Amino acid sequence: MHDVIVIGAGLAGLRCAGLLSARGLDVVVLEAADAVGGRQRTDIVDGFRLDRGFQVLNPAYPALRRSVDLDALALRxxxxxxxxxxxxxxxxxxxxxxxxxxxxxxxxxxxxxxxxxxxxxxxxxxxxxxxxxxxxxxxxxxxxxxxxxxxxxxxxxxxxxxxxxxxxxxxxxxxxxxxxxxxxxxxxxxxxxxPAQGIAAVPEHLAAHARAAGADIRLGTSAGRISALGEEIRAEVSEGDSVRAARVVVAVGPDAVTDLTGLARPTxxxxxxxxxxxxxxxxxxxxxxxxxxxxxxxxxxxxxxxxxxxxxxxxxxxxxxxxxxxxxxxxxxxxxxxxxxxxxxxxxxxxxxxxxxxxxxxxxxxxxxAQPAPLGAARSPRYAERLYVAGDHRDTASIQGALASGERAARAVLNDAGSSSSAASPHR
CATH class of the missing domain: 3.90.660.50 (Polyamine Oxidase; Chain A, domain 2)
Known part of the structure; x- marks a missing residue:
C-alpha cells in the first residue's frame, strides 16, 4: 500500500507529488493521458512546436519560481x-x-x-x-x-x-x-x-523532480471509482488491479473533478x-x-x-x-x-x-x-477524510494557481499524516 495516490499529472498534481516524495512518502501518480502536463502540453506537427492552445509563462509567479529552475527552461x-x-x-x-x-x-x-x-x-x-x-x-x-x-x-x-x-x-x-x-x-x-522546447517543458521539469524524489508516475492509467475501506483508500484503474493508499489527492482538470469527487463542476x-x-x-x-x-x-x-x-x-x-x-x-x-x-x-x-x-x-x-466577482478565498484541499483536491479551479485561474494549489494539498497531507513539514511555503 502506498502513502499517497495523486490522480492527475498536471501542474498541481506533479507539484504535490514532488513535495510529498521529497519528504519520504511513497507516492504514485495516476495519469490517464500518454504524457504529463494536463493542459500544458506541446506537440510536434510537421516540425513545428504547437502548444495545446496559446500559452504564456510569467516568471513573476511566486509558485513558479519555487517550483522550477527557470534558467533550465531557456525562457524566451x-x-x-x-x-x-x-x-x-x-x-x-x-x-x-x-x-x-x-x-x-x-x-x-x-x-x-x-x-x-x-x-x-x-x-x-x-x-x-x-x-x-x-x-x-x-x-x-x-x-x-x-x-x-x-x-x-x-x-x-x-x-x-x-x-x-x-x-x-x-x-x-x-x-x-x-x-x-x-x-x-x-x-x-x-x-x-x-520555454524554448514549448510549454510542456514546465510539467516535464516537475515530473523529473518528482521521479528523482521517488514518485512513481504511471501514464495511460485512468483512475475510476475511489472507495474507502478501513484505513486505506482504493482507486480503481483502467488496467490491472486497484491501487491502494492511505490518502488520495485528486488533481484533475475541471472536466473530470466531478466524476471522481462528486464536487460541483467548476464553471x-x-x-x-x-x-x-x-x-x-x-x-x-x-x-x-x-x-x-x-x-x-x-x-x-x-x-x-x-x-x-x-x-x-x-x-x-x-x-x-x-x-x-x-x-x-x-x-x-x-x-x-x-x-x-x-x-x-x-x-x-x-x-x-x-x-x-x-x-x-x-x-x-x-x-x-471562470473567476467572477466576488473572488473567494482559495478553497481548502480537504474534501473528505484522507481525500484532497488540487488544481487551479481551487485557487486562481493560472499556472500560479495550479502550482500553489498543489503546494497547499501537499501541506495538508503532510500535516494530517503527522509530519511537521515546511516543504511547501505559503504561496502568497
Missing part, C-alpha cells in the same frame, strides 16, 4: 506591450518603465489620453502594494471597477478590453476586479514568455487557437496584436494574434514562421470557422495570408476556470 520573453489595429493603422503600446523611449509614440497613437492614463494608474496602484486578500474586499466585476475610476476612453475599449479578452477567455468584463489586478501585478513585475471559459505556418511573417514585431476597432465581437472572432517565431524561433523549422491566432470558444455557441478567422487575420495584419498553411486548430473548452 515576449515584448511587454501590445500592438493594436486601429482604423488609422497599427499602433504599439509598450510598458513605459521598461521602454521609456516608447512613451512619445504611445501618446501620438491616439490610444492614450491624460484622463485614461490617470484613471488606469489609480485603478492599478493597489495591486502593487496590497495582497490579494485585501484586493478582494468589496470585489466587483472589472468593468464596474473601471467605470468607478472613470476609465472609459480608447485605452480601455481599444487596448485593455481586447487584450484581456484573450487572457481571461471572456469579453464581457465579468471577471473579478481583484483577480485582474493580481494579473496586472504579475505583468508589471515579470516578462511573460515561453470554465473556453479558447480556440489556430496555428498557421508561413514562409514570411506578416510583421517584424514580436508583440501580441489585438483588434481595437470595435467593442464586443468587433470586426471578427480573433482576440489576439502573434508571430511566435519572433520570440521563440525553436517553435518552427529553419526558414519557416509560426503564427498563432486565438478566439473565444463560447460554451453552447458556434465556434469560429476558418474562413472567418482568415478574413479577420488579413484585416488585423494588413496582409495577404492566403498562402498560410493551417497546421492545427485547438478547441480548449475548459481553458480557464
Amino acid at each position: 520573453s515576449f515584448p511587454v506591450g501590445v500592438r493594436v489595429r486601429t482604423a488609422e493603422g497599427m499602433a504599439e503600446l509598450r510598458h513605459p518603465l521598461r521602454y521609456p523611449q516608447s512613451i512619445a509614440a504611445s501618446l501620438r497613437s491616439g490610444l492614450v489620453n491624460t484622463r485614461d492614463a490617470v484613471a488606469l494608474a489609480r485603478w492599478a496602484a493597489p495591486a502593487l502594494v496590497h495582497p490579494l486578500s485585501r484586493l478582494a474586499r468589496n470585489d466587483v466585476a472589472v468593468r464596474e471597477g473601471w467605470d468607478a475610476v472613470g476609465l472609459s476612453g480608447p485605452l480601455r475599449t481599444a487596448v485593455l478590453e481586447p487584450f484581456l479578452a484573450g487572457v481571461l477567455a471572456e469579453r464581457r468584463g465579468e471577471t473579478s476586479e481583484a483577480f485582474v489586478r493580481l494579473l496586472v501585478r504579475y505583468f508589471v513585475l515579470g516578462r511573460p514568455g515561453l 470554465t471559459n473556453g479558447l480556440q487557437t489556430w496555428w498557421f505556418a508561413a514562409a514570411e511573417p506578416p510583421t517584424a514585431s514580436a508583440s501580441l496584436t489585438v483588434d481595437g476597432r470595435g467593442r464586443g465581437r468587433g470586426r471578427g472572432p480573433v482576440v489576439n494574434t502573434v508571430v511566435m517565431t519572433h520570440t521563440v524561433p525553436s517553435y518552427a523549422p529553419a526558414g519557416r514562421h509560426l503564427i498563432a491566432a486565438t478566439c473565444l470558444l463560447p460554451r453552447g455557441g458556434d465556434p469560429a470557422e476558418e474562413l472567418e478567422v482568415r478574413r479577420h487575420l488579413s484585416e488585423i495584419w494588413g496582409a495577404d495570408i492566403s498562402a498560410w498553411e493551417l497546421l492545427r486548430r485547438d478547441d480548449i473548452t475548459d481553458a480557464l476556470p
Whole structure:
C-alpha cells in the first residue's frame, strides 16, 4: 500500500507529488493521458512546436519560481506591450518603465489620453502594494471597477478590453476586479514568455523532480471509482488491479473533478487557437496584436494574434514562421470557422495570408476556470477524510494557481499524516 495516490499529472498534481516524495512518502501518480502536463502540453506537427492552445509563462509567479529552475527552461520573453489595429493603422503600446523611449509614440497613437492614463494608474496602484486578500474586499466585476475610476476612453475599449479578452477567455468584463489586478501585478513585475522546447517543458521539469524524489508516475492509467475501506483508500484503474493508499489527492482538470469527487463542476471559459505556418511573417514585431476597432465581437472572432517565431524561433523549422491566432470558444455557441478567422487575420495584419498553411486548430473548452466577482478565498484541499483536491479551479485561474494549489494539498497531507513539514511555503 502506498502513502499517497495523486490522480492527475498536471501542474498541481506533479507539484504535490514532488513535495510529498521529497519528504519520504511513497507516492504514485495516476495519469490517464500518454504524457504529463494536463493542459500544458506541446506537440510536434510537421516540425513545428504547437502548444495545446496559446500559452504564456510569467516568471513573476511566486509558485513558479519555487517550483522550477527557470534558467533550465531557456525562457524566451515576449515584448511587454501590445500592438493594436486601429482604423488609422497599427499602433504599439509598450510598458513605459521598461521602454521609456516608447512613451512619445504611445501618446501620438491616439490610444492614450491624460484622463485614461490617470484613471488606469489609480485603478492599478493597489495591486502593487496590497495582497490579494485585501484586493478582494468589496470585489466587483472589472468593468464596474473601471467605470468607478472613470476609465472609459480608447485605452480601455481599444487596448485593455481586447487584450484581456484573450487572457481571461471572456469579453464581457465579468471577471473579478481583484483577480485582474493580481494579473496586472504579475505583468508589471515579470516578462511573460515561453520555454524554448514549448510549454510542456514546465510539467516535464516537475515530473523529473518528482521521479528523482521517488514518485512513481504511471501514464495511460485512468483512475475510476475511489472507495474507502478501513484505513486505506482504493482507486480503481483502467488496467490491472486497484491501487491502494492511505490518502488520495485528486488533481484533475475541471472536466473530470466531478466524476471522481462528486464536487460541483467548476464553471470554465473556453479558447480556440489556430496555428498557421508561413514562409514570411506578416510583421517584424514580436508583440501580441489585438483588434481595437470595435467593442464586443468587433470586426471578427480573433482576440489576439502573434508571430511566435519572433520570440521563440525553436517553435518552427529553419526558414519557416509560426503564427498563432486565438478566439473565444463560447460554451453552447458556434465556434469560429476558418474562413472567418482568415478574413479577420488579413484585416488585423494588413496582409495577404492566403498562402498560410493551417497546421492545427485547438478547441480548449475548459481553458480557464471562470473567476467572477466576488473572488473567494482559495478553497481548502480537504474534501473528505484522507481525500484532497488540487488544481487551479481551487485557487486562481493560472499556472500560479495550479502550482500553489498543489503546494497547499501537499501541506495538508503532510500535516494530517503527522509530519511537521515546511516543504511547501505559503504561496502568497
